[in-house]
Amino acid sequence: MGETKGIGLGYKFTKSTLCLLLYFGCSTFVSAAPDSLAYEKTYRQTAGSWLGFYTKYKISKKWSYYGEYHLRRRNGFSDMAQIYLRFGVSHRFSNHSEFTIGVVNPYYWAPDQDAPNIDKVVPQYRGWQQFVFATPFDRLIVYHQLRAEERFKRNYIKDSPFKFTFRYRYKLTAYYPINNPDYHDPHTFFVSFYSELFMQFGKTITYNHLEDFRSFLGLGYVLNPAMSMQLGYMNTYRHDRAPDKMEIRHIVRLSFYHHLDFHEKNHGRDIIHAH
Numbered sequence: 001m002g003e004t005k006g007i008g009l010g011y012k013f014t015k016s017t018l019c020l021l022l023y024f025g026c027s028t029f030v031s032a033a034p035d036s037l038a039y040e041k042t043y044r045q046t047a048g049s050w051l052g053f054y055t056k057y058k059i060s061k062k063w064s065y066y067g068e069y070h071l072r073r074r075n076g077f078s079d080m081a082q083i084y085l086r087f088g089v090s091h092r093f094s095n096h097s098e099f100t101i102g103v104v105n106p107y108y109w110a111p112d113q114d115a116p117n118i119d120k121v122v123p124q125y126r127g128w129q130q131f132v133f134a135t136p137f138d139r140l141i142v143y144h145q146l147r148a149e150e151r152f153k154r155n156y157i158k159d160s161p162f163k164f165t166f167r168y169r170y171k172l173t174a175y176y177p178i179n180n181p182d183y184h185d186p187h188t189f190f191v192s193f194y195s196e197l198f199m200q201f202g203k204t205i206t207y208n209h210l211e212d213f214r215s216f217l218g219l220g221y222v223l224n225p226a227m228s229m230q231l232g233y234m235n236t237y238r239h240d241r242a243p244d245k246m247e248i249r250h251i252v253r254l255s256f257y258h259h260l261d262f263h264e265k266n267h268g269r270d271i272i273h274a275h
Contacts, residue, residue, distance in 0.1 A: 044240055044247050048074045048081065052255040056090070059262050064090040066100050080109045088128070097133040098272050104128055104149065110156040118156040125152045125162075134272055139181055143272070145171040145196075165202030167211065171195070175220075188222040192230055198238075207243040212236055216253065228257045 055067040070084035088102025104126040113120050130147040147169040152162040173194040177183035183190040198212040218232020231254050240247035 041244050041246050044245065046074065046247060046249050047076045048072065048249055048251040049077050050234070050251055050253045052253065054255065054257045055259075057260045057262060061263060062092050064092065064098075066090045066102065074111070079111075082109065083107045086128070088130075092272075096136070096272070097131070099129070099131050101129045102127075108156075115156075117158050119158055120156075122154055122156055124154075126150060132272055139177055139183075141175045141183065143171075143173040143175075145169070145173065147171070163202070163204045165200055165205055167198060167200045169199075170197050183220075184222065184225075186222055186224050190220045190222070190230075192216070192218045192220050192232065208239040210239070212238040218253065226259055230255050230257075 050070060050072045052071075053069045055065070055069075057065045059065060066086075066088040068084065068086035070082070070086075072082040072084070073079060074081040084104065084106045086102065086104045088100040090098050090100040092098045104124070106124045106126075108122050108124070110118050110120050110122075112118075127150045128147060130145060132143060132145045135142045135144070149167040149169070151165050151167060153165065154160045154162045171194055174192070175183045176191045177185070178189040178191065180188040182188070194214075194216045196212075196214045197210075198214075199209055200211040201209065214234055214236045216232055216234040218230045220228060220230030222228040231252075234249075234251040234253050236247075236249040236251065238247055238249075239245065
């Protein structure tokens with residue numbers, strides 16, 4: 001098979017490379033705590049469903065609008081959990097790399113809506129920045145996403161103050177087309193995988209610097225050059241409001257992706273879509 005395209009790294013996609021990626025993907029779905037910890041951890045299993053709509057609208061040779069809109073439910077489909085509204089402006093460095101900066105306004109529903117002296121829904125306010133670069137092989141495309149967030153967040157108690165924290169995220173994503181050589185082609189089915197690490201820091205962060213670890217495996221379909229979708233399963237592993245308590249979430253994700261190019265001239269194919 002041929003060499004990587006467009007980035008000059010000279011890698012070759014071999015069967016051993018695919019085996020390593022599959023091994024890494026499968027291993028991240030196994031969440032286990034070390035036996036050598038000084039205290040015994042307890043685990044809680046929960047279920048949820050997330051619906052997402054991702055947009056990227058190209059307005060010039062180098063600039064695009066980027067948006068994400070999420071509706072998330074807990075206890076399967078039963079209870080409202082969050083609404084995420086993410087807005088950004090992206091600057092393209094090349095067909096394989098770009099930088100985005102913007103703001104996020106999520107809303108969180110209290111898990112116990114009948115608890116006394118709480119606000120049932122609380123907002124957060126964030127700034128965010130991310131750098132994405134792609135490594136394309138003959139069929140496989142791998143994305144590396146580095147994201148930073150500056151968060152003003154508060155708890156559900158009435159009149160509680162906002163506290164400032166940082167969060168850093170690294171996400172490895174891979175797409176592999178099934179029935180066509182390129183996963184961007186219309187009427188293409190593709191397999192998608194990602195694994196993402198969340199780390200948080202700040203004066204109020206004491207034991208839970210590892211905020212979350214997520215792994216996803218799904219099946220997608222490209223309806224046309226502007227629209228695609230995917231459905232899959234996500235497993236997450238995180239602290240459950242105490243250093244000795246952990247939560248493992250099992251989440252069904254349905255996502256839609258919409259891309260438009262309002263720029264008249266064709267300056268080469270941009271393979272970094274909203275993802």
